Amino acid sequence: MSILERFASGDRVALAKIISFVEDRREGYENVLAQIYSGGKIAYRVGLTGPPGAGKSSLVNRIAVSLSDQGLRVGVIAVDPSSPFSGGALLGDRVRMQALYGRPNIFVRSMATRGSSGGLAASTKDVCVVLEGFGFDIILVETVGVGQIELDVASVCDSVVVVFVPESGDAIQAMKSGLMEIANIFCLNKSDRPGAERIKAELESILDVYKQVRATSRKRSLPEWETPVVPTVATNGTGIAELWAAVSQHRQYRSQADPAGYRADRARSDLVLSLLELAHIQLEQTLLDTQHLDRAVEQIICGQADPYTMARRLFESWRREH
Numbered sequence: 001m002s003i004l005e006r007f008a009s010g011d012r013v014a015l016a017k018i019i020s021f022v023e024d025r026r027e028g029y030e031n032v033l034a035q036i037y038s039g040g041k042i043a044y045r046v047g048l049t050g051p052p053g054a055g056k057s058s059l060v061n062r063i064a065v066s067l068s069d070q071g072l073r074v075g076v077i078a079v080d081p082s083s084p085f086s087g088g089a090l091l092g093d094r095v096r097m098q099a100l101y102g103r104p105n106i107f108v109r110s111m112a113t114r115g116s117s118g119g120l121a122a123s124t125k126d127v128c129v130v131l132e133g134f135g136f137d138i139i140l141v142e143t144v145g146v147g148q149i150e151l152d153v154a155s156v157c158d159s160v161v162v163v164f165v166p167e168s169g170d171a172i173q174a175m176k177s178g179l180m181e182i183a184n185i186f187c188l189n190k191s192d193r194p195g196a197e198r199i200k201a202e203l204e205s206i207l208d209v210y211k212q213v214r215a216t217s218r219k220r221s222l223p224e225w226e227t228p229v230v231p232t233v234a235t236n237g238t239g240i241a242e243l244w245a246a247v248s249q250h251r252q253y254r255s256q257a258d259p260a261g262y263r264a265d266r267a268r269s270d271l272v273l274s275l276l277e278l279a280h281i282q283l284e285q286t287l288l289d290t291q292h293l294d295r296a297v298e299q300i301i302c303g304q305a306d307p308y309t310m311a312r313r314l315f316e317s318w319r320r321e322h
């Protein structure tokens, strides 16, 4: 049996192998993806993002177990170098996370943080495609909040949950880092801690202002999605059902807002990510030709040129050639 046949028959070892194959961009990976993609299976992708220690892995753990209890098949992707899924956390956490590994309905995968030439978003998207082809219903993507990565990875998800905690400044932080733009649901985890009520109210009033600003700046036929703030305590399961209900509502909203569903958005972002990756590879191979570079470096260090003018000049001549 070929590895794709084993994959199609539900062999998890074949699944893991295909993920590595695709992630490492080995010869022929695009054909493999194309075959899997043509199966037409899709899952609902939910991103959870937020600062380290906010409780993302704990939430993912709770959600995955609860969905699996309902008979759903759940794929988990951890894009977090410090995640227990990738072995970077305290032993206690790792043991706790291993609860997921024993379940036949759950598959956990941590992403190599180096990413492909197309970046982490491109490889995360491709791992999603593989998991979808395998037949998962829901994919949970955990990303650590470190700026651009979370924004990129969020772009491959259908709903994005931004997780924060009652520590002071978080609401403001969320606004600053562009998280406000990508959040479909705010999850206030560790709401067992002091200050949770206050920060929830604070965030809700910011969201309200934000909503009013958007309402006046844009005319839309459909009502705006109202980003809810859901308090949770991942350690004892409080609020997990409410959090998932909010995700389900957002999913419903998306399919109502656009009858073609989120498929068009997704097809576009899949296409753009793949194109950018091809462009990147092409650029690396031709533009970053070492001979040209070596000569330019020599000129820069002996003071005949600067990197800015040189970069522009090399780029222009590369463009003329192609």
Ligand SMILES: Nc1nc2c(ncn2[C@@H]2O[C@H](COP(=O)(O)OP(=O)(O)O)[C@@H](O)[C@H]2O)c(=O)[nH]1
Residues within 6 Å of the ligand: 050, 051, 052, 053, 054, 055, 056, 057, 058, 059, 083, 089, 093, 189, 190, 191, 192, 193, 232, 233, 234, 235, 236
């Ligand atoms: N008090 C409290 N602690 C929590 C809660 N959720 C997670 N933690 C703890 O916070 C720490 C970090 O959690 P983890 O899920 O690894 O966070 P991540 O880095 O965002 O994935 C762990 O020790 C958890 O047990 C919560 O709701 N309340």
Ligand SMILES: [Mg+2]
Residues within 6 Å of the ligand: 056, 057, 058, 080, 082, 083, 084, 142
């Ligand atoms: Mg984590």
